[in-house]
Amino acid sequence: MSAENRTPFVRLAKRTEMSRRNMWLIRIGSIVIALILGCLPMLLTGTNPISAYGVIIQGSVSRPVYLRQTIRTAIPLLGCALAIAPCFKMRFWNIGAEGQITMGAVFATYFALFWSGKIPHVALLIIMAVSGAIAGGIWALIPAFFKAKWNTNETLFTLMMNYIAIGIVAWLQGGPWEGRKGSQLIPMFSDEARLPDVLGVNCGWIIVLVLVVLMFIYMNKTKQGYEIAVIGDSVNTARYAGMNVGWIMMRTMFISGAISGLVGFIIVSGANYTLYSGVADGVGFTSITVAWLSQLNSFAMIAISMILAILEKGSNTLQTRMSVPASIADIITGILLFCMLSCEFFINYKLIFRHKGKEVNG
Amino acid sequence: MEKNCAIEMKGITKRFGQVVANDSIDLQINRGEVLALLGENGSGKTTLMNMLSGIYQPDEGEILKDGKTIYIRSPREAYEYGIGMIHQHYKLVEVFTSTQNIILGLNDGRMDLKAAENKVNEICDRYGFEIDASEKVYDMSVSQKQTVEIVKVLYRGADILILDEPTAVLTPQETKKLFAVLRNMKADGKAIVIITHKLNEVMEVSDKVTVLRKGKFIGTVKTSETNPQALTDMMVGHAVSLNIDRPLYPDPRKKMIIENLTCVDEEGVKKLDSVSFTANTGEILGVAGISGSGQKELLEAITGLYPVKEGSVRFIKSDGSEVELVGLTPKKIRQTGVGMAFVPEDRLGMGLVGSMGMTGNMLLRSWKKGKGALIHKKEPEALANKVMEELDVITPGVNYPVRRLSGGNVQKVLVGREIASEPEVLMTAYAVRGLDINTSYTIYNLLTEQKMKGVAVLYVGEDLDVLLELADRILVLCGGQVAGVVDARTTTKEEIGLLMTQFNAKEDER
Numbered sequence: 001m002s003a004e005n006r007t008p009f010v011r012l013a014k015r016t017e018m019s020r021r022n023m024w025l026i027r028i029g030s031i032v033i034a035l036i037l038g039c040l041p042m043l044l045t046g047t048n049p050i051s052a053y054g055v056i057i058q059g060s061v062s063r064p065v066y067l068r069q070t071i072r073t074a075i076p077l078l079g080c081a082l083a084i085a086p087c088f089k090m091r092f093w094n095i096g097a098e099g100q101i102t103m104g105a106v107f108a109t110y111f112a113l114f115w116s117g118k119i120p121h122v123a124l125l126i127i128m129a130v131s132g133a134i135a136g137g138i139w140a141l142i143p144a145f146f147k148a149k150w151n152t153n154e155t156l157f158t159l160m161m162n163y164i165a166i167g168i169v170a171w172l173q174g175g176p177w178e179g180r181k182g183s184q185l186i187p188m189f190s191d192e193a194r195l196p197d198v199l200g201v202n203c204g205w206i207i208v209l210v211l212v213v214l215m216f217i218y219m220n221k222t223k224q225g226y227e228i229a230v231i232g233d234s235v236n237t238a239r240y241a242g243m244n245v246g247w248i249m250m251r252t253m254f255i256s257g258a259i260s261g262l263v264g265f266i267i268v269s270g271a272n273y274t275l276y277s278g279v280a281d282g283v284g285f286t287s288i289t290v291a292w293l294s295q296l297n298s299f300a301m302i303a304i305s306m307i308l309a310i311l312e313k314g315s316n317t318l319q320t321r322m323s324v325p326a327s328i329a330d331i332i333t334g335i336l337l338f339c340m341l342s343c344e345f346f347i348n349y350k351l352i353f354r355h356k357g358k359e360v361n362g
Numbered sequence: 363m364e365k366n367c368a369i370e371m372k373g374i375t376k377r378f379g380q381v382v383a384n385d386s387i388d389l390q391i392n393r394g395e396v397l398a399l400l401g402e403n404g405s406g407k408t409t410l411m412n413m414l415s416g417i418y419q420p421d422e423g424e425i426l427k428d429g430k431t432i433y434i435r436s437p438r439e440a441y442e443y444g445i446g447m448i449h450q451h452y453k454l455v456e457v458f459t460s461t462q463n464i465i466l467g468l469n470d471g472r473m474d475l476k477a478a479e480n481k482v483n484e485i486c487d488r489y490g491f492e493i494d495a496s497e498k499v500y501d502m503s504v505s506q507k508q509t510v511e512i513v514k515v516l517y518r519g520a521d522i523l524i525l526d527e528p529t530a531v532l533t534p535q536e537t538k539k540l541f542a543v544l545r546n547m548k549a550d551g552k553a554i555v556i557i558t559h560k561l562n563e564v565m566e567v568s569d570k571v572t573v574l575r576k577g578k579f580i581g582t583v584k585t586s587e588t589n590p591q592a593l594t595d596m597m598v599g600h601a602v603s604l605n606i607d608r609p610l611y612p613d614p615r616k617k618m619i620i621e622n623l624t625c626v627d628e629e630g631v632k633k634l635d636s637v638s639f640t641a642n643t644g645e646i647l648g649v650a651g652i653s654g655s656g657q658k659e660l661l662e663a664i665t666g667l668y669p670v671k672e673g674s675v676r677f678i679k680s681d682g683s684e685v686e687l688v689g690l691t692p693k694k695i696r697q698t699g700v701g702m703a704f705v706p707e708d709r710l711g712m713g714l715v716g717s718m719g720m721t722g723n724m725l726l727r728s729w730k731k732g733k734g735a736l737i738h739k740k741e742p743e744a745l746a747n748k749v750m751e752e753l754d755v756i757t758p759g760v761n762y763p764v765r766r767l768s769g770g771n772v773q774k775v776l777v778g779r780e781i782a783s784e785p786e787v788l789m790t791a792y793a794v795r796g797l798d799i800n801t802s803y804t805i806y807n808l809l810t811e812q813k814m815k816g817v818a819v820l821y822v823g824e825d826l827d828v829l830l831e832l833a834d835r836i837l838v839l840c841g842g843q844v845a846g847v848v849d850a851r852t853t854t855k856e857e858i859g860l861l862m863t864q865f866n867a868k869e870d871e872r
Binding site: 221223226230234236239242 | 667691692693695696704706710712713714715716722725726727729730736737
């Protein structure tokens, strides 16, 4: 007589609550599952997964020189994830970090090329950093302005801005800033314009670690961070509380873009010592993964960016030593992302099977 | 008559948490007949029909089609049983033509647009619909969009049609046309249900009326054997005594004067039409009306959240000076020292931040306070503890996300915060919706307490029994206009009920 026996076999119900411990257990479990699933593509290419993982770890952290390279990979990822965090907290989907990095790099490069030797070393680096940050900030401000004013779609807008930025660099490379005629290359920076190393790695790592702390404080302890959190939860609530949503969006995007621009400066001045159109090298996109996987928590971002850097660095070693394609790292990253995102689903929902379903109170 | 029975619902019960939306309801839908499902807001009409269209499944009871028990687990299955529902909010793809919309989701092999168009035209000719099969939806009027929805349902072969408040968005002329079409379909042997709360339409188009009240089945009568007065009585019922304490405030004074307030929405439809009234200190002014009569817009316009086209809202400060609120943002209103508190209808979507705890939500009113860039959590935390204690909010702690609290506790957090701001005007929208009896009384007492402190309280409510006992005066809205302001101590439910539907009846006479 009741309809229960004809309800679907499995249905979903929202979970009421779950302890913090269990939430993190599920998340760690999902990483383990991802690593196990990652064995599959390796087996398909005829590699022993255990030794492959061994090589990845060995090739990325076993020796100081490897570790330094790994950290060098992690720096821009971490910095850019920090940049994206406030936007995503606000549910403003900024996928334009790639372009913001590039524009920051362009402005830093301008001063590196034309001002070096004219002013002191430290002053030059500061000018490069500040101009990079401002350029990235303005690049991010443009889509935010249109969003605030005419409610344009920020996802498409920020994405398109990436290609414009990359196009600008390509033009500079082949035109006004070209070094040797026909080389299509911008000359290398002079030593004046290069970031000094600290403990064997460019001092960008100090900058991003300071940013981790600052961003944590900004997001959790400041009025602006509070405004961002409220907007992310409900724009209507923010309006109700008297917040100027459009203004806050523009401000947050400027900050986000400025950090990305700073990362752009760190890349050209600390790692590449020159500018080319692939300067951002996908960091703007990979850092979305970092930000998302760490639940926008700045300190968790350190760990996640290291994991991704280890995978990337380690799989390069894997390629040379075991001739496994390095793209295996991308595959594992993809599986990792998939597993961690789907585990959020299990944190929020529970499955109710038909027979057990009766007792469970939805 | 029995052989005409298309669908029978027996003892249907549906609960949402602790709220019983439908309580053991019986309903019979016959072929070649228009059944009107009548009831106030929240009486469970739409919930009941959603179970027929496969959106919800009943907790108890059974549905029979042609005498056989059926289970409808999805809208697609509902179509297989020939049941089609036309919802209040149309679900059309704007950039598609009407035909493309109509065949959307149908999976019968290859798509033959020409044949589909012919079939659409055929249906239109048969029942007298006026749509162009190749016109794009964004070019259509609201009534044409509705027509597309109806044709869509017919195209899928439905012979049992459910229309949820179909006339709410139509002009009187369009309503006439719709009714003509309904009669054609009836003559063709279709079974039709219209969900409505407009009595004149019930009388005009239906053959039978089933009345629901607060989720309960009240009765089914033949339209020819009843009259609007009798139906109103069934709809609102007899006044129930709730024993809400209603003291008199000794010294009422004018607090807020609203004059000719007019608001239009994005599509240019008038939501408020020259609304004028006065709110006094020490008074609860009840606001009654069918949902969507402008209640939400009224409160939001006063608080600066909804754009005002013309008119004025004058706030009289305790020193006698007046402040014009129209044109000010919520932030400006607060800065001018106007003590206004607002408990919006959408608690978690507008009044609170669901992912934050009580402290974070108390901050929503005071986050700007204090020097420097950092937020000051001491005061809001103390306030959160105070609210938790005084209103018995059941929560594991002041930092536990309010989204996870029960509806009653969520509302206590919101009302507690608003009252703590010591407002001069307190506005509440559906403050007790979804709350259990005890929490509801807690809210009533809090509001009365505020009133006796000299606060001007605006209480938008849907339960007339409560309005009659809680409020001092009742403002009745109908279609964005003030239908009347009555003394709550002397008026009757019937009088308010008639005011609530007044303008619809008038339009019909024209």
